[in-house]
Amino acid sequence: MFEAHYRQVLRFAERRAGDAETAKDIASETFVVAWRRLDKVPDTPEESLPWLYGVARNVLANEQRGLRRGGRLSARLRRTTPVAPAAPDHAEGVVTGLHLREALGTLSERDREALQLVGWEGLDTQQAALVVGCSARAFAVRLHRARRRLESALARTEQEEPRGRLRELDGELGELGTGLRLKGRRT
Incomplete structure (x- = not known):
């Protein structure tokens, strides 16, 4: 399990x-917990x-609670949203990334997490629901609402029509764009 999933868990933490x-500490602690609770780990890779x-x-949440006491959490959260990969025209890619970062920054942690689980981690709604501890149907509703809020935030950020700009960004955002796709949604 460690060999099969360590890199993915590390990227999730990063x-x-x-x-x-x-991120390395979080990934390591995750596998320590898995070792201690080996009887609770699902048998198949799709579930594990x-x-x-x-x-x-949960490990990250514990870490963040500790940081909150020191007043450093808000600075770390601002750094958690990476800039989108640059488009062929570097300047345009940078501007797109900045708009996306600004729009994501206006969303709640819950909305960002739903978008990240689907867009960055490549999980379907069933798997993402397991991560956040809710039903697949509840997660699908959460994801739908998060997508709409991101569209609105992008429209406010760029003063453009929300659906049109998200479709345009869809091709420029790589994996994140795939998770946000309006037509042919991956859920």
Whole structure:
């Protein structure tokens, strides 16, 4: 399980932790928890990876509670949203990434998490629901609402029509765009 999923759990942690060392600690702690609770780990890789994401999410939550006491959490959260990959025209890609970062920054943590689980981690609604601890139907509703809020935030950020700009960004955002696709949704 460690060999099959360590890199994915590490990337999951890197996207949320803000620095590489904290992400490594979170990934390591995730597998310590898995070792201690080996009887609770699902048998199939399709179920074990979302279970590990859920554990990593809880480990990260514990870490963030500690940071909150020191007043450093808000600075780390601002760094957790990476800039989208640059488009062929570098300047346009940078502007697109900045608009996306700004729009994502206006969303609640819950909305960002739903979009990240589907867009960055490539989970379907069933797997993402396991991570956050709700039903697949409830997660699908959460994801739908998060997508609409992101569209509105992008429209406010760029003063454009929300659906049109998200479709345009869809091709420029790589994996994140795939998770946000309006037509032919992956859920």
